[in-house]
Each structure stands twice: as structure tokens, then as C-alpha cells.
């Protein structure tokens with residue numbers, strides 16, 4: 001009997017790497033938008049009256065709807081509807097949220113435009129511009145986190161048995177390039193002409209539409225893959241139907257929850273730090289926002305270069321649990337340096353490089369480890385549950401850090417607003433909080449490694465079996 005083995009589209013290296021570039025582009029523009037205001041904390045303070053607490057609240061707002069349950073729903077949608085529908089929905093949500101946020105900080109709205117009166121009528125300590133920007137950022141956050149889990153599942157779909165960790169590493173590297181780009185461009189675009197926070201947000205908002213288009217092109221390729229695997233014919237994408245009751249399995253798996261806890265501790269000391277890093281460097285070194293941003297932008301570049309290399313290492317050699325541990329140690333060292341050592345530009349660059357290495361080790365090892373713990377039909381929900389737990393930290397820590405900055409620096413916000421020369425925040429307390437998160441992540445990493453050794457999950461094993 002002769003058996004014909006049909007070559008699928010993802011068997012072609014060119015096709016699967018093209019698919020990766022298309023979905024990674026959506027994330028590239030998404031990550032740009034996430035941090036478009038991060039280098040502009042000072043300008044927001046002087047032009048829109050956002051103090052550190054308000055800025056922290058704005059940073060946390062991206063995750064509020066996700067934490068309220070949207071991400072769990074997103075995971076279910078992903079497992080039930082597949083990557084194409086979920087990806088397009090999430091990219092559209094990003095564009096819609098970006099539009100609301102742009103309007104919220106616009107001159108038109110701030111000078112009494114449509115909705116201004118309503119947004120000024122409650123929580124009067126918070127500027128109306130911040131409240132509407134937070135609403136937009138919440139909607140955008142639903143889109144970007146939903147896109148994050150969708151892209152992870154799409155990569156597993158296209159790269160299983162192939163270069164999966166390398167592909168995830170490359171996707172994250174492209175996203176980091178977006179962070180580099182926005183830390184380079186945002187202060188520059190803001191200063192073109194009269195200083196404006198709206199201009200960079202509007203520019204990156206337009207770029208998000210390109211991200212929506214690249215995902216649209218990916219759906220054409222993905223449809224072809226489904227036709228070839230026959231998965232589409234079997235009523236929906238998943239080979240085995242996903243049941244909502246399966247979610248219990250995730251919440252009762254000790255190792256899965258340990259990975260999720262490690263994820264929330266680690267990322268809570270990365271992304272919220274990223275929001276405040278420019279201002280921290282500006283305050284500690286007595287430099288401008290543009291100069292501080294120019295130092296900090298090398299952080300994502302370090303991560304960008306190393307993440308795919310470490311992903312490839314994981315594919316061929318393994319050592320995922322060890323990489324998680326090492327990453328937590330380096331991150332703690334970096335935050336302790338910022339907390340305790342008098343800063344010079346050289347020390348700042350060195351600490352940023354340490355953090356960049358750490359931010360390659362952990363993501364390169366963490367995300368490709370999930371398919372080792374959870375079967376494919378639950379994968380969308382598994383990523384969603386991890387993101388959900390992580391989002392609780394990403395929502396809480398910018399708020400905690402903004403608040404701790406305000407209370408540990410009485411009167412400084414007022415001085416900055418009044419333009420007092422030399423007024424700057426002391427970041428010791430926030431940086432010690434970030435360091436504690438790193439220590440806790442390290443301890444959990446030790447526990448995970450011990451669990452892996454005793455239960456044999458294979459976290460230390462390579463992805464590609466010879």
C-alpha cells in the first residue's frame with residue numbers, strides 16, 4: 001500500500017517564518033503603543049497634571065478589564081474559535097482602545113471637548129484626561145493581551161516539532177525592538193514643534209492599523225494550513241473539543257500554578273519598572289527625559305539580541321528551569337544596584353545590560369515550557385490563565401510603585417509641577433520593592449526546579465528530540 005504524505009505549508013521554512021514575521025509585526029506595533037507614554041512621565045506631569053500616583057494608575061489600567069475576567073474569556077474564545085478569529089478581534093480592540101486614549105489626552109478633549117464634563121464629574125483628584133486615557137488603555141489592554149496568547153498558540157500550531165522556542169524567542173525579540181523604537185522615537189516626536197504628548201500617541205496609533213493588516217494576511221496562510229491538516233473541517237480549529245470545565249485542570253495543577261506565580265513575580269518587576277525607568281534615571285542622574293530614554297532603550301535591545309539565541313539553545317539543549325533561576329538572580333541584582341548604589345551613567349548602563357540578559361533568560365524559557373505541562377487543546381486557556389495571574393501583578397505594581405514614590409517623596413510632585421529647579425524623586429523605596437519581587441521569583445524558581453526533577457516534566461530537556 002502506498003501512502004502519500006502531503007507536505008503542509010508550515011513544512012516550508014520560508015512560509016512558517018513569513019507567518020511568524022506577520023504575527024510578530026502585530027505585536028511589534030502593540031508593544032510600541034504599550035510604552036508610548038513611558039518616556040513622557042515628566043511632560044504628562046507638567047502639561048496634563050498627572051502626578052506619580054495618576055501615572056501609576058494609568059500604567060495599571062491597561063490590565064484592569066483583563067483581571068476582571070476578560071482574559072479568561074479571551075482564552076476560552078481562543079480555544080473555541082481559533083487563532084484567526086481571536087487574532088483579528090484582538091488587533092481591532094487594540095486600534096479601538098488606542099483611538100479612545102488618543103482622544104483622552106488630546107487638546108480638544110482637555111479644553112472641554114465632548115465628554116470632558118462627564119469625566120471631570122467624578123474622582124475629581126484625577127484629571128479627566130487621565131480617566132479617559134485609562135479607559136482607552138483598558139480596551140487596548142484587552143486587545144494586546146488577547147493578541148499575546150493568540151500569537152503564542154499560533155506559534156505552537158505552526159512550529160511544534162520544529163524551532164518552537166526559537167520562534168517564540170524571535171517573536172519576543174521583534175516585540176522588544178518595538179519597545180526600543182518607541183523609547184527612541186516617543187520623546188523625539190513629542191518634541192517636534194511645541195512639546196506634545198498627543199503627537200507620539202497618535203503616530204503609534206496609526207501604526208497599530210498596520211499591525212491589524214499584517215495579522216489579516218497571516219489569516220490567509222493559516223486558513224491554508226488548516227485546509228491541509230483537515231482541522232478546519234472538523235468543526236472549528238481544535239482537534240479535540242475544548243470544554244470550559246477543563247479549566248479546573250489548570251487551577252489544580254501545582255506545577256502550572258508555580259510557573260504562573262513565577263511569571264507574575266518576575267514580570268511585575270519588569271513591565272511596571274519599564275514605565276518608571278526613564279523617570280528613575282532622569283531623577284537619579286539629573287539628566288533630561290530624552291537622555292534617560294536613550295540609556296534605557298538599550299534594555300530591550302539586550303533582550304532582543306539574546307532571546308532568540310537562548311530560545312534556540314532551549315530547543316537543542318534544554319535547561320529551561322535553570323534559565324528561569326538565573327534570570328531571577330540577574331534581575332534582583334539590577335534592581336538592588338538601582339536601589340542602593342550611587343548612580344553614574346556607567347553603572348546605569350551596566351545594570352540595564354544585566355536586566356537585558358535577565359529579560360532574555362526568563363521569557364525564552366518560560367513561554368515554551370507551557371506546552372510541556374499542558375496539552376494542546378487547553379493551550380489557549382493555559383496561556384490565558386498565566387496572563388491573567390500575571391496581569392494582576394502588572395495592574396497592581398504600577399499603582400503600588402506610583403503610590404510609594406509619592407509617599408516616600410513628600411512635596412516633590414508639587415515642586416516638579418511648579419518647575420522648581422533640581423526637584424527630583426528618590427527612587428530607593430520603589431526599587432527595593434522591585435528587588436523583593438526578584439528574590440521571591442528566585443525562591444519559586446528553586447521550587448520549580450526541584451518539582452521538575454522529582455516529577456519529570458522535562459523542563460530541563462530540549463524541545464527538539466534527536
Ligand SMILES: C[C@H](N)C(=O)N[C@@H](CCCCN)C(=O)O
Nearest residue numbers: 145148151152172363367387390
Ligand atoms: C505582557 C504580556 N502579558 C507578556 O507576558 N508578554 C511576554 C510575552 C508572552 C508571549 C507572547 N507571545 C513578554 O515577554 O513580552
